Amino acid sequence: MLQIAVCDDDKHMVSVCARAAEEGLHQCGSIGRVISYTDSRNLLCDITEDGFFFDLLLLDIEMPGVTGMELAGKIRPFLPDIKIIFITSHVEYAIDAFELSVFRYVPKSELERRLPGAIRDAVKLLELEDGRTYTIQTSSRLERLPYKEILYIEREGRNACIVTGSGTAKVRKSLQQVWEELNAEEFLFIDRGCIINLIHIMQVKDGMAVLKNGTALPISRSHLQSVKEQINSYWGKHI
Numbered sequence: 001m002l003q004i005a006v007c008d009d010d011k012h013m014v015s016v017c018a019r020a021a022e023e024g025l026h027q028c029g030s031i032g033r034v035i036s037y038t039d040s041r042n043l044l045c046d047i048t049e050d051g052f053f054f055d056l057l058l059l060d061i062e063m064p065g066v067t068g069m070e071l072a073g074k075i076r077p078f079l080p081d082i083k084i085i086f087i088t089s090h091v092e093y094a095i096d097a098f099e100l101s102v103f104r105y106v107p108k109s110e111l112e113r114r115l116p117g118a119i120r121d122a123v124k125l126l127e128l129e130d131g132r133t134y135t136i137q138t139s140s141r142l143e144r145l146p147y148k149e150i151l152y153i154e155r156e157g158r159n160a161c162i163v164t165g166s167g168t169a170k171v172r173k174s175l176q177q178v179w180e181e182l183n184a185e186e187f188l189f190i191d192r193g194c195i196i197n198l199i200h201i202m203q204v205k206d207g208m209a210v211l212k213n214g215t216a217l218p219i220s221r222s223h224l225q226s227v228k229e230q231i232n233s234y235w236g237k238h239i
Contacts, residue, residue: 005054005058032123040071160174
């Protein structure tokens with residue numbers, strides 16, 4: 001079940017955004033819960049002190065106490081994979097919002113037109129990232145790695161080294177074999193020695209694939225155009 005939080009010091013805006021979130025869940029056929037806040041400090045406390053988990057946040061940027069920008073920065077260490085939709089009246093905040101790697105930025109002047117679609121897209125992405133696992137089996141252990149946690153896979157001698165946010169796991173297989181076993185379109189070769197999970201790509205810049213955690217991986221010249229095309233095709237199909 002998806003967990004969504006809405007936070008705005010304006011009670012009317014909270015109500016509007018909460019209804020949009022519930023409608024977005026309904027349109028996607030998803031089960032979820034929407035929790036509303038009118039004080040950003042309460043939301044921050046619930047996440048950082050009481051361990052509340054959320055998949056998606058709808059945040060007003062201009063709030064007293066703790067602003068939406070400050071809130072996003074403070075909760076990232078606790079919920080690194082959370083999707084954030086910023087809502088604001090001030091266009092100049094857009095650049096700062098994107099620097100915080102938010103999912104979407106919605107001006108209040110275009111709320112009715114743009115917010116429902118942003119929520120639907122976020123819900124689709126959350127469901128896309130969930131569910132599937134890759135099994136690693138050796139003589140001594142059996143481990144399942146969720147696809148969404150795999151950042152990239154690189155060749156290391158005769159092994160394939162699978163890198164996740166929490167560590168690495170090695171299998172005695174070729175990259176081609178691992179790629180075929182994954183059998184998922186979000187995994188693509190960016191070099192003969194590296195497969196990347198494009199769900200984690202934030203940008204392609206200067207011949208590098210930059211991931212959400214800041215890791216930058218080189219894309220070979222022979223793969224660069226193909227990688228760009230596959231990323232555009234993938235997101236165009238799923239979002």
